[in-house]
Amino acid sequence: MSLKGILEIRRTLALRLTLWYAVVFTASSLVAFFVFYVVISNVIQRRTDQELLNDLSEFITILELKGIDAAKTEMDIEAGSDGVGKIFLRLLDPSGREIAASDMSFWKGVGPGRVALRRLIDGESHVFETLALTERPYRARIVYGTVAPEKILQIGVYLEEDARFLAAFREVFMPTMVTIVLFSAFIGWFMARRALSGVGQVTQAAVDISGGAFERRVQVRAKGDEIDKLAQAFNRMLDRIHALVTGMREMTDNIAHDLRSPITRIRGMAEVTLTSGQSLDEYQALAANTIDECDRLLEVINTTLDISEAEAGAGKLKRDRLDLARVLRDACDLFQPVAEDKGIRIISEVPDDCSISGDIRKLQRMVANLLDNALKYTPAQGVVRVSLRGEGERVSLSIRDNGIGISPEDLSHIFERFYRCDQSRSEPGAGLGLSLALAIARAHGGDLRVMSTPGEGSVFTIHLPRSPFSS
Numbered sequence: 001m002s003l004k005g006i007l008e009i010r011r012t013l014a015l016r017l018t019l020w021y022a023v024v025f026t027a028s029s030l031v032a033f034f035v036f037y038v039v040i041s042n043v044i045q046r047r048t049d050q051e052l053l054n055d056l057s058e059f060i061t062i063l064e065l066k067g068i069d070a071a072k073t074e075m076d077i078e079a080g081s082d083g084v085g086k087i088f089l090r091l092l093d094p095s096g097r098e099i100a101a102s103d104m105s106f107w108k109g110v111g112p113g114r115v116a117l118r119r120l121i122d123g124e125s126h127v128f129e130t131l132a133l134t135e136r137p138y139r140a141r142i143v144y145g146t147v148a149p150e151k152i153l154q155i156g157v158y159l160e161e162d163a164r165f166l167a168a169f170r171e172v173f174m175p176t177m178v179t180i181v182l183f184s185a186f187i188g189w190f191m192a193r194r195a196l197s198g199v200g201q202v203t204q205a206a207v208d209i210s211g212g213a214f215e216r217r218v219q220v221r222a223k224g225d226e227i228d229k230l231a232q233a234f235n236r237m238l239d240r241i242h243a244l245v246t247g248m249r250e251m252t253d254n255i256a257h258d259l260r261s262p263i264t265r266i267r268g269m270a271e272v273t274l275t276s277g278q279s280l281d282e283y284q285a286l287a288a289n290t291i292d293e294c295d296r297l298l299e300v301i302n303t304t305l306d307i308s309e310a311e312a313g314a315g316k317l318k319r320d321r322l323d324l325a326r327v328l329r330d331a332c333d334l335f336q337p338v339a340e341d342k343g344i345r346i347i348s349e350v351p352d353d354c355s356i357s358g359d360i361r362k363l364q365r366m367v368a369n370l371l372d373n374a375l376k377y378t379p380a381q382g383v384v385r386v387s388l389r390g391e392g393e394r395v396s397l398s399i400r401d402n403g404i405g406i407s408p409e410d411l412s413h414i415f416e417r418f419y420r421c422d423q424s425r426s427e428p429g430a431g432l433g434l435s436l437a438l439a440i441a442r443a444h445g446g447d448l449r450v451m452s453t454p455g456e457g458s459v460f461t462i463h464l465p466r467s468p469f470s471s
């Protein structure tokens with residue numbers, strides 16, 4: 001592996017997790033090992049002490065029942081039975097003078113412990129001590145106990161076996177620890193790599209996407225874990241970005257398309273007038289047409305800007321106290337001549353007043369757009385019904401017509417900018433009216449819904465809070 005590769009691994013989360021895991025695992029093993037060692041040492045010592053106490057009480061019985069001579073014989077037998085130099089027994093008087101003893105040739109330097117004798121005289125039933133022996137490698141455990149009046153028995157055992165057992169235990173410690181460290185590092189590395197493999201996938205997807213693969217998504221492994229949730233959130237974010245980018249691209253295309261037609265028309269007229277036009281009238285007609293087309297263009301541009309402004313939210317709205325019922329009545333009056341021209345009846349079911357707060361000019365525009373559509377897409381003899389209801393803190397207004405209706409396929413697109421259904425292309429319009437109405441409703445904290453049946457008519461309903469700016 002190259003130096004760069006090694007440096008990169010050094011910075012990885014996987015390595016840090018592995019090290020943490022190995023350190024924690026090793027430290028816990030060390031503590032467990034230490035506690036186990038202390039417990040084992042104590043158990044061994046307690047077992048040795050218990051055996052010494054058993055020997056003491058055995059000699060108390062022998063002295064009581066059989067006398068001092070039998071006790072002396074028993075001391076020799078006891079000392080020989082465990083093997084040479086393994087145990088000694090010595091009978092002392094309270095001053096430490098030896099009365100009798102087993103073979104003491106292996107126990108040089110072991111005298112009567114003055115402190116132990118003093119404690120016995122002070123009333124303790126028995127006293128333990130651990131001694132290092134001058135000529136032997138292991139230590140001895142000694143017990144002193146009063147076995148008869150003026151007689152103290154000292155029993156010592158050589159701790160070779162116990163010490164060897166604990167040494168063997170210590171000897172396996174190092175190799176075991178090394179194995180544990182290596183094993184824990186391996187397991188830690190394995191687990192960290194497994195856990196982080198999903199993060200690697202997300203990173204790779206992000207790299208691919210920034211390299212141009214915009215359709216790329218992270219594979220969700222259906223385990224329901226944190227990585228899956230990250231992948232799902234990441235994919236959702238990508239879908240949203242994709243939808244926004246596509247929407248913006250479509251909108252730019254639409255704007256370009258909508259600007260191209262009038263500009264092409266203006267250019268065509270100017271060219272014709274320039275090449276064949278002779279009279280002042282023709283030049284005046286050109287100027288009038290150019291103004292018309294420019295007005296249409298300005299209308300499209302201004303409405304697009306109005307939609308963007310409304311979509312910016314409530315921040316840009318005026319906060320007037322207004323009567324929505326009056327706004328609706330005025331709109332009906334305004335469109336009455338158009339309706340009459342088309343032979344359409346406008347029925348207004350609006351209460352005397354309905355007070356809300358909002359931006360009156362924007363709300364007038366929203367209502368006008370919906371009413372204009374209803375009249376545009378309803379044939380002669382049709383009926384347009386405008387109704388308003390206030391329900392507590394919310395009001396709902398609806399504009400219903402019995403016109404051409406909207407197909408289910410178109411219904412999900414009509415609120416998109418520049419979208420126009422095929423059947424309505426003969427009517428004037430740029431496909432921005434509903435986008436603006438929806439943006440205004442939302443900016444007021446409300447919503448705009450539509451229900452429609454082709455051939456039967458449509459109903460557009462707006463729900464608005466009475467006080468959109470109170471919170």
Ligand code: ADP
Pocket residue numbers: 369373374377401403404405406414419420421422423424428429430431432433434435458
């Ligand atoms: P336009 O300027 O084309 O009316 P809108 O955004 O107001 O743009 O409407 C988008 C499309 O929705 C219209 O082109 C029309 O096809 C359809 N539409 C809107 N209102 C109605 C309605 N009341 N009845 C039938 N179709 C409608």
